[in-house]
Amino acid sequence: MDQQLLLCGAILTVCGVLKKKLITSLKKKKKRFWMRNLLKSRKMHGASNTLCANLNPALECDVEDHDNFFRIPKNLFDDLLRKVEKRIEKKDTLFREALPARLKLEVTLRYLATGDSYKSLYYLFRVSPSIMSSFIPEVCDALYDALADYIKVPNTEQKWMDIKTGFQLKWNFPGCIGAIDGKHINLRAPACSGSEFYNYKKTFSIVLLACVDDDYSFTYIDIGAKARYSDGGVFSNCSLKRAIDDGSLNIPAENVIVADAAFPLQNNIMKPYPGNNLTTRQKIFNYRLSRARRIVENAFGILASRFRIFEKPIANNVKNTIKITRTSCALHNWLRKNDSNYLEPGLADYEDISTGITINGSWRQVPLRNFEDMGEDNTLTENGTTIRDRFADYFSSEGAVPWQTRFIH
Structure with a gap:
């Protein structure tokens, strides 16, 4: 009889725990989307493919515009990209396309040039702040290693x-x-x-x-x-x-x-x-x-x-x-x-x-x-x-x- 009571008590305890977990999981906010719409529009409206693409003297843009935006002339930006491209680029996966090396360098240089917050750069480049906080230090390491001899x-x-x-x-x-x-x-x-x-x-x-x-x-x-x-x-x-x-x-x-x-x-x-x-x-x-x-x-x-x-x-x-x-x-x-x-x-x-x-x-x-x-x-x-x-x-x-x-x- 005592053993049956103990068993019943244990079953009730387990049921109580499972009930609490079920209630907690139901209360969790359901994820609305896999990717924000703002991020989905990166290729069409992000600064890398719009504003930055037009900061090019070959397109009759003012030579100073690229220098003012990135604090680096266009020809030197391209040289810098060649120095770090292979180190900072990633491979695409089945779930997402990797961010281009050019985009990472653009975001990093704009961050150094202005000190803008990650949130501000998010609206400009359509890249999430959490991703920026991950790759900006990596790009900085790559830049320093490439230019250490200077x-x-x-x-x-x-x-x-x-x-x-x-x-x-x-x-x-x-x-x-x-x-x-x-x-x-x-x-x-x-x-x-x-x-x-x-x-x-x-x-x-x-x-x-x-x-x-x-x-x-x-x-x-x-x-x-x-x-x-x-x-x-x-x-x-x-x-x-x-x-x-x-x-x-x-x-x-x-x-x-x-x-x-x-x-x-x-x-x-x-x-x-x-x-x-x-x-x-x-x-x-x-x-x-x-x-x-x-x-x-x-x-x-x-x-x-x-x-x-x-x-x-x-x-x-x-x-x-x-x-x-x-x-x-x-x-x-x-x-x-x-x-x-x-x-x-x-x-x-x-x-x-x-x-x-x-x-x-x-x-x-x-x-x-x-x-x-x-x-x-x-x-x-x-x-x-x-x-x-x-x-x-x-x-x-x-x-x-x-x-x-x-x-x-």
Whole structure:
């Protein structure tokens, strides 16, 4: 009798569970369609087959239209597609046609060029946001790998000498082989990150540390340091600092990288004299160093002006934000070498040597945060101090330029 009661109780329990599952399944919203009508109309009304197809100089379209839409000229877009096409294309399945490689590249470049939300791009290209969130990081990886050779730290004396000659001729700083600085790349607050990515401007960001040559191109990038770390900490832990210290870069003796007050003064790193009560000699050195160092600020500004995704917090996770940033840097270098119109008039800073006035470039309207407000790095080395004094003496004597005293107010 007891066994029968137990069996009946077990049967009733199972029936109750099955009843609940049946009720739950009936309450679930029935899926209305396999594919939204908006997505079905991609081939007919999507931007790739309509707007983008007409952004072609061969169709008597204004040459600037393609450049403005993708921030890349048509001929270079086609070259870029050839570089990544095989890596980003997928095979069709029995259920769906794969998205064309051209469409993926168009969506990715438009995303980098504008920073538009996936939802906005969905209405333009008729591609679902979930699919875009999957393939945009993949396309970024493919672009970076294809263009990685355009971001390389020189490792021979001859390559360093080429950059040195450029700084001497263009920026009047002999012995300079690069300019280094860091910028904060703003992003949406990462989930469960606490204050790790919270910076001194009360926004969330990761750090882009970069060294630039004499022609606004990045020779080194380090991306992803958490914003809560100090500027000195970011530089001290980067691979460039280790390579400088161990001598593996083959930097010629007494050649230097110029930096601002946030960096340490070393035999290969020059920064300005600190304080306000400076001698004329020290002010001249600070001006000449600032003139050479400004090129890295301008490189950041040109990058952000071309790829407007950096104008506002990037709505993506940290991993993808790193991919977006490094890909943009590689594209910047590639375009700098291949697009003669990449550096638009008025975009970079300009010095009027007749009046002693620096005219800011239009890029300065872009909100990239630098390190300067985070305090100075007071680390000094004896060799660094000696070399800085030697430069100061040279700039005030045989190395003087006629206009330098106009800029030391």
